[in-house]
Amino acid sequence: MEVALHWAAAEDMARHLRAQEVDLCVASQPIHAAGLEAVQLLDEAVWVATSLDHPLAGRTSVSIDELADQSFVSARKGHWQRRLLDRLFAARGLTPKIVCEVDEPSSIADLIGAGLGIGLVPSFARHTSIRAPLVAITVDSPDCRRALTLYWGADSHLSTAARLMRTMITNWNWTTGDAPASHSEGLSGR
Numbered sequence: 001m002e003v004a005l006h007w008a009a010a011e012d013m014a015r016h017l018r019a020q021e022v023d024l025c026v027a028s029q030p031i032h033a034a035g036l037e038a039v040q041l042l043d044e045a046v047w048v049a050t051s052l053d054h055p056l057a058g059r060t061s062v063s064i065d066e067l068a069d070q071s072f073v074s075a076r077k078g079h080w081q082r083r084l085l086d087r088l089f090a091a092r093g094l095t096p097k098i099v100c101e102v103d104e105p106s107s108i109a110d111l112i113g114a115g116l117g118i119g120l121v122p123s124f125a126r127h128t129s130i131r132a133p134l135v136a137i138t139v140d141s142p143d144c145r146r147a148l149t150l151y152w153g154a155d156s157h158l159s160t161a162a163r164l165m166r167t168m169i170t171n172w173n174w175t176t177g178d179a180p181a182s183h184s185e186g187l188s189g190r
Contacts, residue, residue: 001161007105009078017153023162025151026169028080028122035154042148042174044123046084047136051115054135061138064088071099071117073108080146081108081120088141109134122146124174148174 008016013025014033025031026041048067050057056070068089074096075081082101089096099117102108112119113134121136150169152158158166 001165003165007079007103010080011078013151017151017156020153020156023152023156023158024166024169027149027151028146029083030147030149031151036151037154038149038151039170040147040149041170041172042124044146044148044175046081046120046122046139046144046146048118048139049109049112049121049134049136050118051113052133052135053115054118056118056137057135059137061140063140064092064094064144067096067118067139068092068094070097072096073100073102073111073117073119074098075105075108076101076103084144084146085120088139088144091143120144124148 004022008025010027010029010031013022013027014031014036016022017025017031017036018033031038048056048062056062056066072085074085077083077086085096100111102111108119109121109125111117112121121134150166152162152166
């Protein structure tokens with residue numbers, strides 16, 4: 001089995017799935033394309049992250065209007081964090097002030113921790129090993145969420161390995177980041 005991880009915009013994921021260049025995609029935004037099957041893995045809140053010494057760091061929640069003058073570190077256009085940020089601001093007639101666009105998701109946390117700006121981080125990130133010291137603040141908006149969804153081609157013939165991977169991904173405990181006991185026993189660190 002070969003596993004390759006790539007960070008891509010939803011349109012690129014759809015193209016790769018339809019061309020059968022990849023078997024599975026885990027997306028943080030909807031992929032609108034015919035011929036795909038999907039299962040939602042997680043629906044979670046998205047937080048605003050700041051450095052420890054940022055003026056908002058002591059807050060427990062913040063509104064989008066209060067974020068209007070803040071400098072943001074974000075992903076490039078087309079990626080879920082940027083789409084969510086743009087959508088949240090546009091709903092209020094605002095435009096986010098982007099000071100840095102990055103291609104690597106872990107770089108966003110590093111740049112926020114270094115004090116370059118603030119940014120959106122999913123709740124799931126709080127269960128992973130983010131290297132940068134960050135403060136996560138609740139955003140007072142019911143729309144500040146992401147849905148993590150697994151996609152595959154409806155007509156694709158998935159190999160046994162791909163079917164097993166799909167089963168493992170759908171059975172994963174996405175709220176804690178823990179593999180189910182029945183699957184983790186069969187995985188090795190090779």
